[in-house]
Amino acid sequence: MALIVQKFGGSSVANLERVQHVAKIITDTYRAGNDVVVVLSAQGKTTDHLIAMAKEYNPRASKRELDQLLTIGEQQSVALCAMVIEGMGYPVISLNAWQVGFKTNRVYGDARIKRIDTERLQAELDSHKIVIFTGFQGINRYDDVTTLGRGGSDTSAVALAAVLHADKCQIFTDVDGVYTADPNKVDGARKIDEITYDEMLEMATLGAKVLHNRSVEMAKRYNVNLEVLSSFTGNPGTIVKEVVKPMENSHVSGVAKDKNIARLALVGLKNEPGVAFKVFSLLARNNVNVDVILQSIGRGDEKDISFTVARSDTELCKQLLDERRESLGFEDISINDHIAKVSIVGAGMIGNPGVAAAMFEALYAAGININMISTSEIKVSVLVDEADADRAVQVVHDKFFRDFGRS
Numbered sequence: 323m324a325l326i327v328q329k330f331g332g333s334s335v336a337n338l339e340r341v342q343h344v345a346k347i348i349t350d351t352y353r354a355g356n357d358v359v360v361v362l363s364a365q366g367k368t369t370d371h372l373i374a375m376a377k378e379y380n381p382r383a384s385k386r387e388l389d390q391l392l393t394i395g396e397q398q399s400v401a402l403c404a405m406v407i408e409g410m411g412y413p414v415i416s417l418n419a420w421q422v423g424f425k426t427n428r429v430y431g432d433a434r435i436k437r438i439d440t441e442r443l444q445a446e447l448d449s450h451k452i453v454i455f456t457g458f459q460g461i462n463r464y465d466d467v468t469t470l471g472r473g474g475s476d477t478s479a480v481a482l483a484a485v486l487h488a489d490k491c492q493i494f495t496d497v498d499g500v501y502t503a504d505p506n507k508v509d510g511a512r513k514i515d516e517i518t519y520d521e522m523l524e525m526a527t528l529g530a531k532v533l534h535n536r537s538v539e540m541a542k543r544y545n546v547n548l549e550v551l552s553s554f555t556g557n558p559g560t561i562v563k564e565v566v567k568p569m570e571n572s573h574v575s576g577v578a579k580d581k582n583i584a585r586l587a588l589v590g591l592k593n594e595p596g597v598a599f600k601v602f603s604l605l606a607r608n609n610v611n612v613d614v615i616l617q618s619i620g621r622g623d624e625k626d627i628s629f630t631v632a633r634s635d636t637e638l639c640k641q642l643l644d645e646r647r648e649s650l651g652f653e654d655i656s657i658n659d660h661i662a663k664v665s666i667v668g669a670g671m672i673g674n675p676g677v678a679a680a681m682f683e684a685l686y687a688a689g690i691n692i693n694m695i696s697t698s699e700i701k702v703s704v705l706v707d708e709a710d711a712d713r714a715v716q717v718v719h720d721k722f723f724r725d726f727g728r729s
């Protein structure tokens with residue numbers, strides 16, 4: 323007998339009909355002789371609606387109260403799904419983070435999982451129940467509910483698969499698997515049969531929201547057997563694992579886009595040691611994640627530093643830096659929050675400098691200007707104007723994948 327963790331995203335459980343369909347997938351798996359732990363997201367756009375509602379009531383609501391509100395969504399899904407499965411005559415129980423002991427650190431809105439007590443889960447499985455668990459939520463040391471960040475139900479599922487030593491973790495969504503680019507936006511995107519944890523982690527971090535990036539990080543760390551597939555079609559999905567067969571002739575596995583970024587530039591900084599340390603340690607102390615950093619060659623006793631942060635951190639950064647304008651000694655801050663990051667990812671680009679050049683060529687041919695570039699062994703990212711971003715993804719994707727399966 324195998325233990326299978328199955329996660330269903332918002333669109334997979336959006337209404338009664340969808341929940342009935344998902345209940346059939348779950349009970350089929352159970353009837354085949356498996357133990358089944360299910361992780362659900364909130365139905366449809368419930369989380370977005372709850373966020374909009376919170377903004378109406380108080381645009382500056384604390385993250386604690388936001389989490390208190392947002393976790394309602396998942397709680398609703400699991401109870402309704404359990405009711406449907408009960409109605410079909412199967413033994414089932416829905417559980418939330420508090421009942422399971424799904425412990426996180428205390429950071430509301432972006433909590434990290436610390437520990438999961440498996441006792442209750444195991445007891446329910448031992449009594450042959452299908453367990454339906456609330457994704458996205460945990461509890462912290464004050465017994466408050468926390469959330470894992472948008473899209474975090476994937477991470478809940480992989481974490482359960484890891485602690486329960488599940489044989490398989492299936493992430494059911496609204497597309498057939500991981501594609502070479504977002505199949506809803508990019509013409510000619512094609513499904514990838516297998517992708518490495520490292521490439522998938524880059525893709526997810528760089529904007530391919532089909533998987534929450536921390537779920538991939540955790541799957542790699544605990545060697546979780548991970549599959550992304552559709553709850554709508556029943557087609558084979560994408561397997562995410564350590565080593566895969568390389569895709570035909572391509573050094574690139576996928577193209578991703580992230581619009582949730584802003585670029586800040588500190589102009590006229592003192593050209594002396596310690597300036598970068600002061601700027602970035604200040605931001606780190608305030609939990610601001612900095613991504614691409616570019617420092618200009620100094621002009622005499624001045625230099626500039628540009629960097630990107632999540633768009634939602636723009637105001638906080640500006641405020642923190644402005645307050646220290648004198649001690650940091652810069653003249654001006656310029657902010658651009660109409661930019662996007664477009665990236666190519668692929669383990670096959672190591673040692674192939676032509677790959678980056680091909681990407682730049684595609685952008686040049688489309689007349690798209692590059693603002694900043696950053697590279698690692700398995701990715702190249704460029705910053706472009708937000709208005710150019712969709713076109714940039716398409717032309718770069720065409721450059722690397724036109725020969726394959728374009729419909």
Ligand code: ADP
Binds near residue numbers: 331333363494503506
């Ligand atoms: P769920 O609600 O099931 O968690 P998400 O909306 O979080 O689903 O993720 C699925 C969506 O991710 C797809 O509908 C697709 O538009 C988007 N997506 C972005 N990049 C990719 C990619 N490279 N491959 C597949 N889907 C992608």
Ligand code: ASP
Binds near residue numbers: 363471473
């Ligand atoms: N419901 C949460 C969200 O919309 C978590 C998830 O779907 O994974 O972000």
Ligand code: MG
Binds near residue numbers: 331533
């Ligand atoms: Mg998701």
